[in-house]
Amino acid sequence: MTTGLRGGTPVTPPLGPPAGADLLRVRWLPGSDRLAGTCHCGAETVAEDPVALWEWLLAHPDHPAAPS
Amino acid sequence: MRTGLVRDQWYVAAYADEVGDGILARTVLGEALVLYRTADGTPVALADRCVHRRFPLSLSQRDGDRIVCGYHGFTYDATGTCVAVPGQTRIPRTARVPAYPVVELDSLVWVWIGDADRADATTIPRAPWLSSPGWVTVRGMEPLAARYELLVDNLLDLSHETYLHGGYIGTPEVAQTPITTEVDDAAGVVYVSRRMKDVECPPFYARSTGIDGRIDRWQDIEYHPPCLYLLHARIAPTGVEPAPDGTDPGAFHAEIVYAITPETETTTHDFWMVARDFALDDESVSEYLAESNRTVVLQDVTALDALEKVIATEPQGYQELSINIDTGGLAARRLLARLRDGATAADPVSAG
Numbered sequence: 289m290t291t292g293l294r295g296g297t298p299v300t301p302p303l304g305p306p307a308g309a310d311l312l313r314v315r316w317l318p319g320s321d322r323l324a325g326t327c328h329c330g331a332e333t334v335a336e337d338p339v340a341l342w343e344w345l346l347a348h349p350d351h352p353a354a355p356s
Numbered sequence: 357m358r359t360g361l362v363r364d365q366w367y368v369a370a371y372a373d374e375v376g377d378g379i380l381a382r383t384v385l386g387e388a389l390v391l392y393r394t395a396d397g398t399p400v401a402l403a404d405r406c407v408h409r410r411f412p413l414s415l416s417q418r419d420g421d422r423i424v425c426g427y428h429g430f431t432y433d434a435t436g437t438c439v440a441v442p443g444q445t446r447i448p449r450t451a452r453v454p455a456y457p458v459v460e461l462d463s464l465v466w467v468w469i470g471d472a473d474r475a476d477a478t479t480i481p482r483a484p485w486l487s488s489p490g491w492v493t494v495r496g497m498e499p500l501a502a503r504y505e506l507l508v509d510n511l512l513d514l515s516h517e518t519y520l521h522g523g524y525i526g527t528p529e530v531a532q533t534p535i536t537t538e539v540d541d542a543a544g545v546v547y548v549s550r551r552m553k554d555v556e557c558p559p560f561y562a563r564s565t566g567i568d569g570r571i572d573r574w575q576d577i578e579y580h581p582p583c584l585y586l587l588h589a590r591i592a593p594t595g596v597e598p599a600p601d602g603t604d605p606g607a608f609h610a611e612i613v614y615a616i617t618p619e620t621e622t623t624t625h626d627f628w629m630v631a632r633d634f635a636l637d638d639e640s641v642s643e644y645l646a647e648s649n650r651t652v653v654l655q656d657v658t659a660l661d662a663l664e665k666v667i668a669t670e671p672q673g674y675q676e677l678s679i680n681i682d683t684g685g686l687a688a689r690r691l692l693a694r695l696r697d698g699a700t701a702a703d704p705v706s707a708g
Contacts, residue, residue, distance in 0.1 A: 301485060301588045301611055303576045305547050309540045314683050316534030323680060328541075338683040342690065 312345045314338070327351065361385050361618050362582045362695045364470030366480050368615035368627055371495065372463045375399045379423065381414030383619050385469045389456065390414045394421040400434045401456040401467045407438065413453070463487040464615060464627075481580035485611050485631045493631040494646035498657050500624040502664035504582070504616050505692065507624055510656055511585050511614060512548060512684040514575055520659055524652050529555040529573075537683040544691050548577040548684035554594040560648050561591045564641050565608045565634060570594045577684065581691045587612035608634045612649075622664060628653050 305311055310328035317324055317334070325341045326332050331351045335341040344351060367384050370391055374380055380391040381404055388404035390413045402423070404414050411427035418424075422439065424431045430451065431440035438451030457468035457475040463486045468475035485491045500507060510516060517526035529552050538547040552573040561567065574590035592607035599605070615627035630649050635641040678686060 301586075301609070303574075303588055303590075304549060305538055305540050305545070310542060312539040312541060312687075314537045314687075316536070316680050316683070318534050321680065323683065337678075338680060338686055339678050341683075342686055346690075 314341060314345075360696045361621060362692060364468075364474050364698075365582055365695065366459070366466045366468055366475075366477075367583045367617045368464045368625075369401060369458075369467040369617065370465045371497070371627070372399075372460055372465055375460075375465050377418070379414050379416070379418060381412070382625070384467060384625075385618050386620050387469060388412070388414075389467065390423070391458075391465065391467075392418065392423070394434050398434070399458045399460050399465050401458045401465075402432065402434075402436050403454040403456075405453065406430050407451055407453055408441075463493070481584040481586075483584065483586060483611070483613050483629075483631075485633075486613060486629060490636070491611070491631045491633055492636045492642060493629050494642050494649065495627070495629040496646070496650050496653070497628070498626045498650070498653050499619075500626045500657055500660055501622070502624060502657075502660040503622050503667075504618040504624040505689070506660045506663050507614070507616050507626060507656070508579070508581075508585075508688050508692070509685045510660060511587075511616075512546065512577065512579060512688050513681050514548075514550065514577070514587075515681045520655050521652050523559060524648055524655075525558050525560045527556040527558050530575075531681070535681070535683065537687055539687045539691070544581060544695070546577070546579040546581075546684055546687045546691060548575075548579075550575040557591070560645075560652075561589075561608070561610075563648075564610075564632070564645055565591055567591065567593055567608070572596065579684075579688050581688060581695055583615055583617060585614040585616060608632070622668075626653060626657065 312328060313326040315324045322334050322336055323338060323341050324334050325345050327345050327348050329348055333344055369382050369384050369389060370380060375391045375393050382389050382391060389401050390404045391401050393399050404412050406413060406425040408428055408430050411425050413423050413425060416423050416426035421434050422431050429442040430438055432453055433439050436453040436455035438447055441447050457472050459466045459477045459480060461480055462483045466480055486493050515531040518528055518531035533550050533552045536549045554570050555573055557567050557571040572592050572594050576588040578586040589610040589612055590607050596606040611631040613629040617625040619625055628649060630645050
């Protein structure tokens, strides 16, 4: 939630997805070149290639053991 | 690079203030339209071609809420129905030009391109700050001689700011800061977040906010394929955090909005807007932001126009290379492919 400097704005742009949404999430792990992927089912993995990581996430519910 | 237009979608055809008493010609997804506003203020979009001998209605004249073809006088009402033809009383049953569903929302005029029976105005993504009290917006539109997918790629990966927009919005930290990418598959929205702490303030924000020193800079992207891109930008003196109640009185907020509207398969209308919640009455800030942002947009236009030429001459099957910064762009490509193919199942990510 944000409001302006002028004592509050009628419209407050949201930051990020709405609460409760089923999300596929990829976090770039700080200090590394690795990406951490989390499926909306809770499955997690780590990869170095975003293409392979998306393919892993989109394989839900049949996530391979590790990104190809 | 795979290309393809996505039909059965809402697209921004114009800014609301472009549509008025005159006749505005604009092509969206290869369909030539005329846009105008009736006396009661309702925006109208009709096909820009007289049913008789193809004369562009955009080269014709208004007669109240009607358009009179400038060639032979076929006269159309706001529904596209021909209500008069020259020299005879019988109007052929087929004398009609297509009328497009139109919605005016948040200072934007959206048109539905596709099967009109599928048009649902409640699915139009919103940017209410563009027409909300407490915000001031500067805006423009630049023609892009490049496919819309290149602009999507460009906007989903803001690390390019460091290299293409140095001296305006780019600083070294943008490219160096890791991002988090999230996809709401059910809603079909991509989110990319980059939070920079204790970083250099680029001139774009230093001059417009008056901040003299280092900043915390947040970039929170929402992409609603195919047309609407929102960048929620938060700029604050470093260490200034939002209050526990969620208010954020110590920060400056800029809403960077793009409407990415394909004109043809390889040309795009690049609508850009910058809304701010600070210096609302300061015209010099408006002028500076408008000029600076247009400069930034034109830097992108030059780059993307060059990319389109490269793509036009590249061999079939050319394979791009994607790295971490492309995570959001790849997600956007998949959602676009899903819309394009009308698929509901997950599609594989295309790197090419």
